[in-house]
Amino acid sequence: GNAAHAAMEETVNAVQLGRKRTKMKAVCCPVVYGSIAFSLGKQSDEFATHKWTLFVRGPSGEDLSYFLEKVVFKLHPSFSQPIRELTAHPFEVTEKGWGEFEAAIRLHFKDATERPVEVTHVVKLYDGASPQVSTRPVVSEVYDEVVFTEPFEDLYEALTDDKRKAAKLDHRLAEYFGRFDDAKDIELLVTVADYVRGQLDAVKTTVQRLDHQIAACRQLEQQRQQAA
Secondary structure (H helix, E strand, C coil): CHHHHHHHHHHHHHHHCCCCECCCCEEEEEEEEEEEEEECHHHCCCCCCEEEEEEEECCCCECHHHCEEEEEEECCCCCCCCEEEECCCCEEEEEEECCCEEEEEEEEECCCCCCCEEEEEEECCCCCCCCCCCCCCEEEEEEEEEEEECCEHHHHHHHCCHHHHHCECCCCCHHHCCCCCCHHHHHHHHHHHHHHHHHHHHHHHHHHHHHHHHHHHHHHHHHHHHHC
């Protein structure tokens, strides 16, 4: 309860001691999340028609451990242990089932001061083709970005370490994954856009506060004049 929350805040504050945030900088970390499903064909039964994998991966096969602490997958409650926690590559869950459902994916970061990010994804088993070709999987994935605005200096160094970001890992399903060749360009554009948007929001907030202060001063002046 409150005691646990207070203890967590105390721990986080202790971690922050001696740390400095980078000013006027933002880092974008591209990720891909999605699912891939294979029909079991003649091996199907009423409880399992497909074998599927729900995943979070790097667009070009990067090991996302350079900024991800863990990934928590929340499956349909009908599955045994619907909450699955992965702390290392590959960040994925593989199961068998018969129905499509919406799963929650929660990304936790190396820096505990950065709030986790949660997205949802529908595990798709069918692509609309009839009859379905059992040898061709149904792939459904989304390219997204995690933007860290003015991160702490140590986190900034880890996020911009090209050697760590360039580390590629083999994956058994790599041949089926989509390609995101423009990921770097998109990453840059999104980083710039998010930073500019953040700066505009900050300026807007400042202007609104100043307008409020000016209005309050005018009201006080009017009251003084009326009193005189």
